[in-house]
Amino acid sequence: MSLDLADTALGRPRAAEQSETEPSTTRKRPVVAITATLTIIALLLAWTVAAHFKLVSALFLPSPFEAGRAFLRVASEGFVDATLWQHLSASLGRVFAALVATTLIAVPIGFSIGASPIGRGIFDPIIEFLRPIPPLAYLPLVIIWFGIGEPSKVLIIGISMLAPIVISTASGVKGVDTDRVNAARSLGATRAQLVRHVVLPSALPSILTGIRIALGVGWSTLVAAELVAASRGLGFMIQSAAQFLVTDVVLMGILVIAAVAVALEAVLRWIERRLVPWAGKA
Amino acid sequence: MPHLALESVSLRYDGGAPVLSNVSLDIASGEFVVVVGRSGCGKTSLLNLAAGFLHPTSGRVLVDDRPVAGPGAERAVVFQNDALFPWLSTAENVAFAARLAGASAAERRLQADRALEIVGLAGLGDRPVWQLSGGQRQRVGLARALAAEPDFLLMDEPLGALDAMTRETLQDLLLQTWGRNRAGTLLITHGVEEALYLATQIIVMAPGPGRIIRRLDVDFGRRRLAGESARSIKASPAFVEAREDLLDSIFEREAA
Numbered sequence A: 001m002s003l004d005l006a007d008t009a010l011g012r013p014r015a016a017e018q019s020e021t022e023p024s025t026t027r028k029r030p031v032v033a034i035t036a037t038l039t040i041i042a043l044l045l046a047w048t049v050a051a052h053f054k055l056v057s058a059l060f061l062p063s064p065f066e067a068g069r070a071f072l073r074v075a076s077e078g079f080v081d082a083t084l085w086q087h088l089s090a091s092l093g094r095v096f097a098a099l100v101a102t103t104l105i106a107v108p109i110g111f112s113i114g115a116s117p118i119g120r121g122i123f124d125p126i127i128e129f130l131r132p133i134p135p136l137a138y139l140p141l142v143i144i145w146f147g148i149g150e151p152s153k154v155l156i157i158g159i160s161m162l163a164p165i166v167i168s169t170a171s172g173v174k175g176v177d178t179d180r181v182n183a184a185r186s187l188g189a190t191r192a193q194l195v196r197h198v199v200l201p202s203a204l205p206s207i208l209t210g211i212r213i214a215l216g217v218g219w220s221t222l223v224a225a226e227l228v229a230a231s232r233g234l235g236f237m238i239q240s241a242a243q244f245l246v247t248d249v250v251l252m253g254i255l256v257i258a259a260v261a262v263a264l265e266a267v268l269r270w271i272e273r274r275l276v277p278w279a280g281k282a
Numbered sequence B: 001m002p003h004l005a006l007e008s009v010s011l012r013y014d015g016g017a018p019v020l021s022n023v024s025l026d027i028a029s030g031e032f033v034v035v036v037g038r039s040g041c042g043k044t045s046l047l048n049l050a051a052g053f054l055h056p057t058s059g060r061v062l063v064d065d066r067p068v069a070g071p072g073a074e075r076a077v078v079f080q081n082d083a084l085f086p087w088l089s090t091a092e093n094v095a096f097a098a099r100l101a102g103a104s105a106a107e108r109r110l111q112a113d114r115a116l117e118i119v120g121l122a123g124l125g126d127r128p129v130w131q132l133s134g135g136q137r138q139r140v141g142l143a144r145a146l147a148a149e150p151d152f153l154l155m156d157e158p159l160g161a162l163d164a165m166t167r168e169t170l171q172d173l174l175l176q177t178w179g180r181n182r183a184g185t186l187l188i189t190h191g192v193e194e195a196l197y198l199a200t201q202i203i204v205m206a207p208g209p210g211r212i213i214r215r216l217d218v219d220f221g222r223r224r225l226a227g228e229s230a231r232s233i234k235a236s237p238a239f240v241e242a243r244e245d246l247l248d249s250i251f252e253r254e255a256a
């Protein structure tokens, strides 16, 4: 399935995603949920205990309560000249700007890879070249070329999103059912109509999966992007806090980044269910 | 009168062994041609040639004596695995040809409702197709083809994936719609009884390379349309005899 392909292409097999596609595991889901909740509680407990008995110096490991207090404090008073909400919206703004721009570029590229050998010949090497490079490696080059402004940050995030969307789109396009294409042709579809009425909707579930994965990847590139002379953003907040050894803000920032990632994933999955309810059913 | 012909058609998929050799076939309006033959003898390839999805290596495919360049709306196809568009509602699937032609939503709806009525699915237009049963989906596939008002109806084992009871119901449906619109029909099937029951002409193919080994004219379908019950037709000595005869044709060569 395209979904698996996109995931393995990223080198990030996702256990949860895979089990979800297997109908036989539906019965196991409550077990997974319960175990997961218990694990989280256990980790929180361990953290509390370690902090409470000062197993680790409070400077390095503040308790969960301190992280919670940091959350409230940064949410209301702010940290390094911006409230938590401002940091968060700066980060989200960058990631969404990158997502929109990258989608507009990556979907056509994916189409040409999926639909034509020439397109494949042109773009495949580029994508294969970009895919494995970690953002921190191209960060300096982006700064040299494009300076330290906002566009550079968006670009860094955008580059990391390119491959997942291109690869999923291409696999969606390649996976278009031949019978459906033939059915449309025999009902009088022109080439353009085939793309618009058959290929695009067929590939849509795969494109959305690519976007969801890209959003995750882009979000995790955030800290790297905000290394570049940012004055706002969650990544920037964490780095500033680390410089002043404000560990509770660092921890809180990490938790917020994780929580937002989970929320984004959930929103995207909801959009997928709304937009392509047929995916995997026909 | 519309007229679809394959003239001495041969086919090989790039570089492979010949799949069809010197096949000639003729379908006029009002005819119901059924192709039977063992698996792999090239039936689907034959239909894909007639539909214009494939081009013959040699020979010609003609509609009204003009060579076909590709698929065309005068030859509608019904697929074995329905090939519906799950992102569209049932009605929009049925009116897909009209959608491509730029018909308004109201026109499409009208056309879809009429075609759905014919296949016995009145009122299901708003359902997503992926919520329909296999038999219902095949009906939608048929309705989609009928709505395009084709001169020819090409069907590749459209009932192959259905249970026996649904299949019999849909055989009658195929017969009735054919009786009404008289579209020249090409049907491929594994079912010998199905072939006898529906066809005006049966074509038996043999593999290696795929070729036509026998043609026979039958009239059980016409008897059915004239009002005789399916039961009495299928139990009649003539039917039973024809069935054995046909089975012999299909399997004789394998034994030899």
Ligand SMILES: Nc1ncnc2c1ncn2[C@@H]1O[C@H](COP(=O)(O)OP(=O)(O)OP(=O)(O)O)[C@@H](O)[C@H]1O
Binding pocket: B013, B016, B019, B037, B038, B039, B040, B041, B042, B043, B044, B045, B046
């Ligand atoms: N796209 C293809 N490329 C190469 N060979 C093919 C292709 N499609 C079919 N063939 C070969 O052509 C021959 C005829 O195939 P075809 O699908 O027409 O048979 P069929 O009579 O429809 O079989 P079945 O009853 O199983 O559907 C087979 O030997 C098959 O392997």
Ligand SMILES: [Mg+2]
Binding pocket: B043, B044, B045, B156
């Ligand atoms: Mg076949």
